[in-house]
Amino acid sequence: MSLKKELQREIANLEVDIEELEDKRMRSMSQLLECLISMREPTKDEVQFFRQYNKDIDKKRLRLKKAQELLKRQD
Numbered sequence: 850m851s852l853k854k855e856l857q858r859e860i861a862n863l864e865v866d867i868e869e870l871e872d873k874r875m876r877s878m879s880q881l882l883e884c885l886i887s888m889r890e891p892t893k894d895e896v897q898f899f900r901q902y903n904k905d906i907d908k909k910r911l912r913l914k915k916a917q918e919l920l921k922r923q924d
Contacts (some may be wrong), residue, residue, distance in 0.1 A: 852919075870902055870905050877895065878899060
């Protein structure tokens, strides 16, 4: 398979992955907001999930940016 096709496939997969992670992060954020409104301390797990989703999203966005730059150079 050509490099251009591989990059297009990777970009599409990364976009789907980022969307899924953003949905998960939103649910996690809702839990943290509920804690804030209820005036209770969030559990370590709730905070850790939110942080992990943010890290994963940042990594995938960086990979997406690099793949898009490589694809531009292929044109």
